[in-house]
Amino acid sequence: MKVNIYVKKLGRNRPQAVPITYDYPASIRTVKDLLKETVRINLEAYKKGSRDTDIARVLTKEEIENQAESGKIAFGIHYNTNETEFETAVENAWQCFEDGITALFVDGERLENLETPVGLHEESELTFIRMTMLAGRMW
Numbered sequence: 760m761k762v763n764i765y766v767k768k769l770g771r772n773r774p775q776a777v778p779i780t781y782d783y784p785a786s787i788r789t790v791k792d793l794l795k796e797t798v799r800i801n802l803e804a805y806k807k808g809s810r811d812t813d814i815a816r817v818l819t820k821e822e823i824e825n826q827a828e829s830g831k832i833a834f835g836i837h838y839n840t841n842e843t844e845f846e847t848a849v850e851n852a853w854q855c856f857e858d859g860i861t862a863l864f865v866d867g868e869r870l871e872n873l874e875t876p877v878g879l880h881e882e883s884e885l886t887f888i889r890m891t892m893l894a895g896r897m898w
Contacts, residue, residue, distance in 0.1 A: 763887040791873040862888040
């Protein structure tokens with residue numbers, strides 16, 4: 760099922776987030792399943808981007824304009840050659856959600872527990888908000 764995802768960082772002075780369409784399986788039942796599938800989709804896209812860096816890439820004018828809207832123009836080259844382990848990334852996503860570093864909204868309703876049922880449907884809107892720490896020292 761096609762779901763629109765919005766990613767927002769609090770404290771950023773950027774325009775509203777642009778939706779990105781993800782294709783989720785219908786088997787997602789809980790927030791835990793949703794986060795795991797989101798990590799899988801993003802990790803596969805990241806690995807695909809890492810493999811495509813051998814070719815010199817030229818950005819089109821449209822790509823430059825679209826990237827300029829987000830505040831960063833890049834070729835999409837991943838300089839970090841370390842492989843990310845899927846299970847480690849999933850555990851990290853779950854921990855960030857539990858610690859409140861990431862907030863998740865499904866169709867405008869905030870989900871606060873990993874075991875909360877998720878009622879995804881075609882064209883649902885997911886919003887991920889990454890909370891940022893205030894400036895200063897933690898201790």
